[in-house]
Amino acid sequence: MRHETGVADAAMEAAIDAVIDAAIQEVNHRAHGRMSDRFRRVRRQSRAIAEPLSAEDCCVQSMPDASPVKWHLAHATWFFETFILERFEPGFRAFHPQFRVLYNSYYEGVGDRFPRAQRGLLTRPALDEVLAYRADVDHRMLLLIDALEAGEHAPPEGFMELLELGLQHEQQHQELMLTDIKHLLSLNPLQPAYQEMPESLRIAEPARLPLDWHHIEAGVVEIGHDGPGFCFDNEKPRHRQFVEAYQCASRLVNNAEYCAFVEAGGYRDASLWLSEGWEWKRQLKLEYPIYWQRDAAGGWREFTEYGLQPLEPHRAAVHLSYYEADAYARWAGARLLTEAEWEHAADLLQGCGREFFGVAWQWTSSSYAPYAGYVPPAGAVGEYNGKFMVNQYVLRGSSSATPLNHARLTYRNFFPACARWQASGIRLARAG
Numbered sequence: 001m002r003h004e005t006g007v008a009d010a011a012m013e014a015a016i017d018a019v020i021d022a023a024i025q026e027v028n029h030r031a032h033g034r035m036s037d038r039f040r041r042v043r044r045q046s047r048a049i050a051e052p053l054s055a056e057d058c059c060v061q062s063m064p065d066a067s068p069v070k071w072h073l074a075h076a077t078w079f080f081e082t083f084i085l086e087r088f089e090p091g092f093r094a095f096h097p098q099f100r101v102l103y104n105s106y107y108e109g110v111g112d113r114f115p116r117a118q119r120g121l122l123t124r125p126a127l128d129e130v131l132a133y134r135a136d137v138d139h140r141m142l143l144l145i146d147a148l149e150a151g152e153h154a155p156p157e158g159f160m161e162l163l164e165l166g167l168q169h170e171q172q173h174q175e176l177m178l179t180d181i182k183h184l185l186s187l188n189p190l191q192p193a194y195q196e197m198p199e200s201l202r203i204a205e206p207a208r209l210p211l212d213w214h215h216i217e218a219g220v221v222e223i224g225h226d227g228p229g230f231c232f233d234n235e236k237p238r239h240r241q242f243v244e245a246y247q248c249a250s251r252l253v254n255n256a257e258y259c260a261f262v263e264a265g266g267y268r269d270a271s272l273w274l275s276e277g278w279e280w281k282r283q284l285k286l287e288y289p290i291y292w293q294r295d296a297a298g299g300w301r302e303f304t305e306y307g308l309q310p311l312e313p314h315r316a317a318v319h320l321s322y323y324e325a326d327a328y329a330r331w332a333g334a335r336l337l338t339e340a341e342w343e344h345a346a347d348l349l350q351g352c353g354r355e356f357f358g359v360a361w362q363w364t365s366s367s368y369a370p371y372a373g374y375v376p377p378a379g380a381v382g383e384y385n386g387k388f389m390v391n392q393y394v395l396r397g398s399s400s401a402t403p404l405n406h407a408r409l410t411y412r413n414f415f416p417a418c419a420r421w422q423a424s425g426i427r428l429a430r431a432g
């Protein structure tokens with residue numbers, strides 16, 4: 001009897017295993033199917049961003065921090081070629097052997113690289129050749145992905161993770177393309193628009209959001225990513241932090257409020273500024289945000305992707321450095337949130353908090369540092385985030401330039417305190 005039961009159990013287990021295997025295959029097939037669609041979509045989106053631009057627009061570098069659009073298009077492609085095709089493509093041959101150096105951004109583990117500040121000198125390869133590079137790598141990547149979709153074999157170890165990282169990486173560069181091209185066009189006396197303002201925006205009045213303060217209790221909070229879904233290495237591990245009671249602003253500081261700071265002499269009052277920020281502002285002779293301009297009537301205009309536009313008082317103030325955000329907060333009798341406070345508040349206030357995502361990245365007062373227990377991945381991709389954890393501040397949320405589906409609660413963006421060409425704004429905090 002015991003023996004017969006054992007046979008029945010074994011048969012049942014085999015049947016269950018077969019069902020589970022079939023289910024896993026189906027899930028994998030669907031996941032890979034979605035992955036190939038996503039690959040095409042993400043790659044197409046980069047091309048679409050470059051579409052309104054001329055070849056000349058795509059070649060120029062407006063400052064060492066920014067890169068030419070043509071370089072972004074090539075570098076995002078280089079990432080797939082170097083980290084995936086070189087490792088997984090049978091009989092790999094580089095599209096062009098020198099591109100390995102030309103489009104290596106900062107990976108010491110890959111070898112030599114072309115100096116960042118000179119990317120604008122690369123009139124060759126021409127934009128057409130870069131687009132041919134993209135088409136070639138897309139074709140070869142899709143051969144690999146299609147073979148997985150067809151169930152020819154299981155994904156090799158590390159393939160799917162690197163593919164996902166490559167797509168997320170390209171989305172990061174899509175945002176940089178938009179902010180870099182805006183900076184370049186802003187320096188042109190013709191003040192050209194990147195694109196025409198859509199009719200819907202021309203007639204829409206921005207919402208006038210009241211400023212409320214949300215009280216949040218003191219306590220031990222958990223921040224960081226704990227799955228499911230993708231995250232960058234710097235978002236892990238999820239861990240505990242203690243926060244004192246605090247109040248979190250329900251929305252971002254808007255242009256009217258920041259304008260009041262400018263008009264009240266905020267840029268001329270040293271008591272409001274960090275020493276380093278005051279020196280930065282003094283050397284650059286700054287008196288207002290990077291894209292603002294006085295108009296003939298004494299009002300303000302702002303350079304936008306739609307060209308020069310009247311400064312919209314109810315829109316969030318953007319393109320502010322950490323120094324400016326910190327000085328404004330001091331003037332307003334408040335402060336910036338720490339990143340633990342930001343993530344905890346954004347999590348708690350889902351539904352009643354405003355502008356956490358999709359408007360402007362929000363400076364936090366937290367230095368960009370590893371979480372307790374952080375371990376960078378092995379190999380050259382371990383250089384993706386970890387080695388930049390010095391002299392930078394964390395920004396949270398996402399901006400209007402962030403690709404859809406790229407933002408998440410635990411996302412950690414980071415820039416030096418002087419960076420102001422990104423779409424960065426201010427969410428205030430004060431004692432609870």
Ligand SMILES: [Fe+2]
Nearest residue numbers: 075105169173
């Ligand atoms: Fe990159």
